[in-house]
Amino acid sequence: MLRIEGLTAEIDGKQILKGINLEVPTGEVHAIMGPNGSGKSTLSYVLSGREGYEITGGSATFNGVDILAMEPEERAAAGLFLAFQYPVELPGVGNANFLRTALNSIRKAKGEPEVDAMAFLKMARAKLKTLQMSDDMLKRNVNVGFSGGEKKRNEVLQMALLEPSLAILDETDSGLDIDALKIVSEGVNAMRGPNFSALVITHYQRLLDYITPDRVHVLMGGRIVKSGGPELALELEAEGYAKVAA
Amino acid sequence: MPAVAETLETVQAASDGGYKWGFETDIAMEFAPKGLNEDIVRFISAKKNEPEWLLEWRLKAYRLWLTMEEPDWAAVNYPKIDYQDAYYYAAPTTKAAPKSLDEVDPELLRTYEKLGIPVREQERLQGIAVDMVFDSVSVATTFKERLHKEGIIFCSISEAVQEHPELVKQYLGSVVPPGDNYFACLNSAVFTDGSFVYIPKGVRCPMELSTYFRINAKSTGQFERTLIVADAGSHVSYLEGCTAPMRDENQMHAAVVELVLMDDATIKYSTVQNWYPGDAEGKGGIYNFVTKRAACRGARSKVSWTQVETGSAITWKYPSCMLLGDDSVGEFYSVAITNNHQQADTGTKMWHVGKNTKSTIVSKGISAGRGQNTYRGLVKISPKATGARNFTQCDSLLIGDQCGAHTVPYIENRCVSAKVEHEATTSRIAEDQLFYCRSRGLSQEEAVGLIVNGFCREVLKELPMEFAVEAQKLLAISLEGSVG
Numbered sequence: 001m002l003r004i005e006g007l008t009a010e011i012d013g014k015q016i017l018k019g020i021n022l023e024v025p026t027g028e029v030h031a032i033m034g035p036n037g038s039g040k041s042t043l044s045y046v047l048s049g050r051e052g053y054e055i056t057g058g059s060a061t062f063n064g065v066d067i068l069a070m071e072p073e074e075r076a077a078a079g080l081f082l083a084f085q086y087p088v089e090l091p092g093v094g095n096a097n098f099l100r101t102a103l104n105s106i107r108k109a110k111g112e113p114e115v116d117a118m119a120f121l122k123m124a125r126a127k128l129k130t131l132q133m134s135d136d137m138l139k140r141n142v143n144v145g146f147s148g149g150e151k152k153r154n155e156v157l158q159m160a161l162l163e164p165s166l167a168i169l170d171e172t173d174s175g176l177d178i179d180a181l182k183i184v185s186e187g188v189n190a191m192r193g194p195n196f197s198a199l200v201i202t203h204y205q206r207l208l209d210y211i212t213p214d215r216v217h218v219l220m221g222g223r224i225v226k227s228g229g230p231e232l233a234l235e236l237e238a239e240g241y242a243k244v245a246a
Numbered sequence: 247m248p249a250v251a252e253t254l255e256t257v258q259a260a261s262d263g264g265y266k267w268g269f270e271t272d273i274a275m276e277f278a279p280k281g282l283n284e285d286i287v288r289f290i291s292a293k294k295n296e297p298e299w300l301l302e303w304r305l306k307a308y309r310l311w312l313t314m315e316e317p318d319w320a321a322v323n324y325p326k327i328d329y330q331d332a333y334y335y336a337a338p339t340t341k342a343a344p345k346s347l348d349e350v351d352p353e354l355l356r357t358y359e360k361l362g363i364p365v366r367e368q369e370r371l372q373g374i375a376v377d378m379v380f381d382s383v384s385v386a387t388t389f390k391e392r393l394h395k396e397g398i399i400f401c402s403i404s405e406a407v408q409e410h411p412e413l414v415k416q417y418l419g420s421v422v423p424p425g426d427n428y429f430a431c432l433n434s435a436v437f438t439d440g441s442f443v444y445i446p447k448g449v450r451c452p453m454e455l456s457t458y459f460r461i462n463a464k465s466t467g468q469f470e471r472t473l474i475v476a477d478a479g480s481h482v483s484y485l486e487g488c489t490a491p492m493r494d495e496n497q498m499h500a501a502v503v504e505l506v507l508m509d510d511a512t513i514k515y516s517t518v519q520n521w522y523p524g525d526a527e528g529k530g531g532i533y534n535f536v537t538k539r540a541a542c543r544g545a546r547s548k549v550s551w552t553q554v555e556t557g558s559a560i561t562w563k564y565p566s567c568m569l570l571g572d573d574s575v576g577e578f579y580s581v582a583i584t585n586n587h588q589q590a591d592t593g594t595k596m597w598h599v600g601k602n603t604k605s606t607i608v609s610k611g612i613s614a615g616r617g618q619n620t621y622r623g624l625v626k627i628s629p630k631a632t633g634a635r636n637f638t639q640c641d642s643l644l645i646g647d648q649c650g651a652h653t654v655p656y657i658e659n660r661c662v663s664a665k666v667e668h669e670a671t672t673s674r675i676a677e678d679q680l681f682y683c684r685s686r687g688l689s690q691e692e693a694v695g696l697i698v699n700g701f702c703r704e705v706l707k708e709l710p711m712e713f714a715v716e717a718q719k720l721l722a723i724s725l726e727g728s729v730g
Contacts, residue, residue: 048685049684049685050681050685051677051681071684072681072684072685073684073685073687073688073689073690075685076684076685076686076687077687081685082685084682084685087682088676088678088679088681088682089679090679090682090683090696090697090700091700091701092699092700092701092702092703092704093696093697093699093700093703097696098683098686098696101688101692101696102683102686102687102688103687105686105687105688105689105692106687109687141700158686162686162687
């Protein structure tokens, strides 16, 4: 269970998060919606440990453990995964090598045996098949020359391989055409189960047609201003943020 | 930028703790008296039982050297070298030259085993013939008989002087004449050992040839000389590795490598240079002043230099190609890392003389700590080199804000039909790249290693398989200090 209480954070002296309260029980998928500049990406970065954000108050725990005190890699080992809004390019680094290094780092941290290249390839190919992606994905350099859709698919592939217990998807739907959106959504849905929870951050209701959330929260001005069931997303789409939040 | 600050700390923490090759072998040694004069030159020549012509050649070089001045155009700073304060000959004491590995001092073999150099032929999975040079002498060469069957000569240069004087006399100094430069001239006077390779016409060398250089003795300079002759239509891949103990003093290494290629010959020359770089404060380390040059005399001959330079306090090295034969090809692939107080001034010279000659230069410089990294290159195209082509790519990667990267390309084109391209980039390891890797579970060190290896990929893929793996690990160690 992810529990955020009174979380405040600033960047360059400017307060972005102004007291976030949120609970995502294990096994549930929650959506966070909000207009530009409401603090959605900041929340995802603060939770995954990006440098440059100063946490000025509150707490965030995952299964009772304070995640804000951890290094990003420790959070990954604890089961946290951030699907980036803008996945980063790593020139010269092969995707297969990157993924296997990541997987083994996490396994090592958990005290599990490392996976050799052959076993990894087998695992990766199986995941690619279920995600309807080409094996080519593994041969290319990490995100280099990928289209926007391919980058997002690569994030989903990483998530499928690393098997996190909490995934934060930061506007994973942005820049996706409808087919890619379906593939990405199916990837997330395939992960759903009693031990997986997710925080889906999005502008639009569209994604939620494919990933039905258990709860929807509206983030505005650095606070959660309203929470509800999946129908809240439809309401937002129809009426706009300003009206719903008022 | 805290993430970068952390990288900096990680990188700066790299000190002698990370140099795993810094041990010293305790073995009885024989030295020439300290210092340099004609008697020392005679001493070395006598030790090697050399013919008169070679002694004369050395003495001529020595007298010429006395008239020369140490070059100061490179972007490296170091205190004035006292050439009288070093030993020019140091060799493990042995009664007679060992005839087989069984006769080699086991302590020496253990040293090479400790360095990860597989010595015993039967223990090798893949055939790589190794020549082991310990301070001033070659201690053993493996797979000699197997190579002999193909007509290939692979032995120490001292042995070549005895066994194949006609070849040595014909080619020694023919690519790098003694007067070429200060350090090459010094080497010509006092070179002690090195490797000699001759590949006969049409022979494709069935295994990789390799020389492993080890400086062990204190206050000793290493001056090795390597000569490779690839006759028409032959092919050889040659590897070179080097390490030294950790010492507070600076030690000098001034080598000369000459490659000769006839029609349709190919030489692939790979180096992983890992001389002791000095400690985190810049104390100690090897001064590496090396002259390497290939003469592509034959038509369609091809030479490829690949170097991974991670060690040495100072690197001064420009493996070059003289593209004399029509349609000959020269390639230079380089990775140079400078960390802490290391300084590297390295690059290449591509001299196009023949028609339709081609050259490719790919240089990757990585600077961290207070390291200074300079690419210096010359592409020279003669008026007759019609249709000549060059492509140069120089990329620099900076880690931290106290290091430097410099690119000094010279282009001299005297031929209208030639085509010369130059690309250069300078970049930093971006914070978002590090965060991306770390959010996937990689530690800061793993992330830096991965990104740097990615940056160098175009060069590393040119290395033979076994070397590529070693080089990748070495890059990580050079930058991180602690990861093994």
